[in-house]
Amino acid sequence: MPKTMETPQLSSLYQQLILEHYRNPRNKAELDGKSVEIHMANPVCGDEIRLQLRIEGNEIAEAKFVGQGCSISQASVSMMTTLLQGRSLDEAGTLAERFTDMMHGDEDAAKDRTLGDLRALQGVSKFPVRIKCALLGFDALQEALKKEVSGETN
Amino acid sequence: MMATRFDPRVIRRDFPTLEQLIHGKPLAYLDNAATSQKPQAVLDALDAYYEHDNANVHRGIHELSRRATIGYEEAREKVGRWINAKESAEVIWTKGTTESLNLVAMAWGLDHVAEGDEILISVLEHHSNIVPWQILARRRGATLRYIEIDDEGRWILEDLDTLLNERTRMVAISHVSNALGTINPVQRVIEAAHRVGAVVIVDGAQGAVHTKVDVQALGADFYAFSGHKMCAPTGTGVLWGKRELLEEMSPYQGGGEMINVVSRDESTWAALPHKFEAGTPNIAGAVGFGAAVDYLADIGMDGIIAHEKALLAYALERMAEIPGMNVYGPRSLEERSAVISFTLGDAHPHDISTILDTQGIAVRAGHHCAQLVMKHFGVSSTARASFYLYNIEEDVDRLVEGLGEVARIFG
Numbered sequence: 294m295p296k297t298m299e300t301p302q303l304s305s306l307y308q309q310l311i312l313e314h315y316r317n318p319r320n321k322a323e324l325d326g327k328s329v330e331i332h333m334a335n336p337v338c339g340d341e342i343r344l345q346l347r348i349e350g351n352e353i354a355e356a357k358f359v360g361q362g363c364s365i366s367q368a369s370v371s372m373m374t375t376l377l378q379g380r381s382l383d384e385a386g387t388l389a390e391r392f393t394d395m396m397h398g399d400e401d402a403a404k405d406r407t408l409g410d411l412r413a414l415q416g417v418s419k420f421p422v423r424i425k426c427a428l429l430g431f432d433a434l435q436e437a438l439k440k441e442v443s444g445e446t447n
Numbered sequence: 448m449m450a451t452r453f454d455p456r457v458i459r460r461d462f463p464t465l466e467q468l469i470h471g472k473p474l475a476y477l478d479n480a481a482t483s484q485k486p487q488a489v490l491d492a493l494d495a496y497y498e499h500d501n502a503n504v505h506r507g508i509h510e511l512s513r514r515a516t517i518g519y520e521e522a523r524e525k526v527g528r529w530i531n532a533k534e535s536a537e538v539i540w541t542k543g544t545t546e547s548l549n550l551v552a553m554a555w556g557l558d559h560v561a562e563g564d565e566i567l568i569s570v571l572e573h574h575s576n577i578v579p580w581q582i583l584a585r586r587r588g589a590t591l592r593y594i595e596i597d598d599e600g601r602w603i604l605e606d607l608d609t610l611l612n613e614r615t616r617m618v619a620i621s622h623v624s625n626a627l628g629t630i631n632p633v634q635r636v637i638e639a640a641h642r643v644g645a646v647v648i649v650d651g652a653q654g655a656v657h658t659k660v661d662v663q664a665l666g667a668d669f670y671a672f673s674g675h676k677m678c679a680p681t682g683t684g685v686l687w688g689k690r691e692l693l694e695e696m697s698p699y700q701g702g703g704e705m706i707n708v709v710s711r712d713e714s715t716w717a718a719l720p721h722k723f724e725a726g727t728p729n730i731a732g733a734v735g736f737g738a739a740v741d742y743l744a745d746i747g748m749d750g751i752i753a754h755e756k757a758l759l760a761y762a763l764e765r766m767a768e769i770p771g772m773n774v775y776g777p778r779s780l781e782e783r784s785a786v787i788s789f790t791l792g793d794a795h796p797h798d799i800s801t802i803l804d805t806q807g808i809a810v811r812a813g814h815h816c817a818q819l820v821m822k823h824f825g826v827s828s829t830a831r832a833s834f835y836l837y838n839i840e841e842d843v844d845r846l847v848e849g850l851g852e853v854a855r856i857f858g
Contacts, residue, residue, distance in 0.1 A: 303852075339828040362795065442534045
């Protein structure tokens with residue numbers, strides 16, 4: 294018996310904004326004077342990033358990354374870094390939560406203007422095996438924030 | 448049995464999984480190097496076993512146990528004949544190639560590899576034929592050495608005589624590369640290894656699927672392979688080994704089935720092959736493996752190999768037409784099995800796989816558990832299309848068309 298399933302739309306996944314960030318990633322460089330660095334990899338596909346933050350007081354003064362991977366993982370982390378500059382640690386934590394909500398299908402989160410360009414990644418939520426790619430940078434961010442709060446910075 | 452004319456369109460009908468639509472399109476299953484689909488004959492054998500004969504093996508006196516034992520042991524004989532083992536007692540059931548390799552690394556390696564000894568493997572290996580040897584080398588203070596590869600993913604054997612020396616205890620090499628499809632000149636390495644007294648294990652996870660394996664002619668000491676890549680159920684595999692080596696090896700795991708007499712302080716081991724089969728084995732899986740071998744024997748390996756080569760040649764030719772296409776591995780068809788590893792422009796393999804998936808085309812994207820190979824070619828991953836007996840030219844045409852869509856999105 295032939296079985297059918299819902300067909301996700303490629304056009305909702307590969308938006309121009311995503312491909313543009315993939316080709317021209319923002320803040321992709323080693324960060325001088327970083328206060329925290331988190332390495333995060335997805336061994337399934339080889340996506341890999343090192344997220345580097347310079348934190349001053351309670352604020353992310355600068356966010357950069359280096360790494361490689363698919364368009365979704367690289368665009369997501371690129372977009373994320375543009376939003377992190379000058380944010381408080383609490384705001385960064387909220388951003389990570391909202392983005393994760395959007396990836397898990399939360400329609401309200403997808404309308405949240407604080408997510409900026411990241412809203413272009415909403416289509417990823419329709420491709421369950423790719424959600425991990427979109428979350429790679431945010432997983433690193435949450436790890437960094439946890440480290441920062443517990444005071445284990447290098 | 449006489450093989451009838453090879454017709455993949457008829458063969459396809461034996462595989463229920465291939466009959467479905469994926470995202471509204473017919474399934475083009477090109478991820479065979481990961482695992483194969485299963486023919487109805489194997490599914491029927493599993494059903495028949497569970498519906499009629501299910502019981503534990505080698506333990507009961509009752510009728511069902513007798514039947515389960517017969518099915519389990521007949522399957523061992525079939526698989527033994529398939530690889531031309533001298534006797535079926537040399538066929539140890541495992542859950543796959545990985546377990547077979549780990550079994551030898553531990554049960555043979557810990558007793559025979561000492562500090563300062565060497566283990567030779569190759570850059571082309573799957574992680575399952577690297578990591579067990581790294582663990583063994585670390586535990587024993589031994590050194591791991593590598594056969595390097597050239598820019599077509601072929602072994603460089605010019606310095607084989609220095610790679611092998613009197614300290615080399617074990618050589619662990621793949622018959623066919625899962626990442627690139629390279630068919631390796633294993634025989635040459637086996638002969639050279641034996642000249643220095645080393646023991647050789649061949650990782651046949653792909654080799655047993657795409658070549659006709661004759662373990663006696665090959666001359667290795669151990670041959671490890673999986674059932675699930677050759678039409679058998681998942682969780683099935685074999686370690687074939689020469690009797691004299693298996694005899695003097697320590698057990699791998701202790702438990703039921705593998706003992707003779709257990710007393711307070713020590714135990715004696717069961718005879719081969721049971722010494723290495725502690726616990727209740729995958730009985731249904733073994734029965735299914737036997738049915739898979741019957742199925743393949745009925746079709747004939749010659750027909751399967753010829754079909755795969757023709758499909759490979761066609762695919763390589765069609766893919767070469769695509770701008771930005773980069774195919775890795777040997778250029779010569781003689782040196783390559785039915786695996787094509789590739790990248791396309793700046794599209795990441797993960798994206799390639801997603802785009803193909805929406806068109807019902809299943810390929811693998813990633814490092815294929817061969818990070819050393821990826822590193823050699825300076826990539827983090829590739830996309831991989833791999834063929835088997837039921838694939839047809841139309842699958843290749845659809846792959847090429849799908850790659851056109853990738854080029855359109857990423858172009």
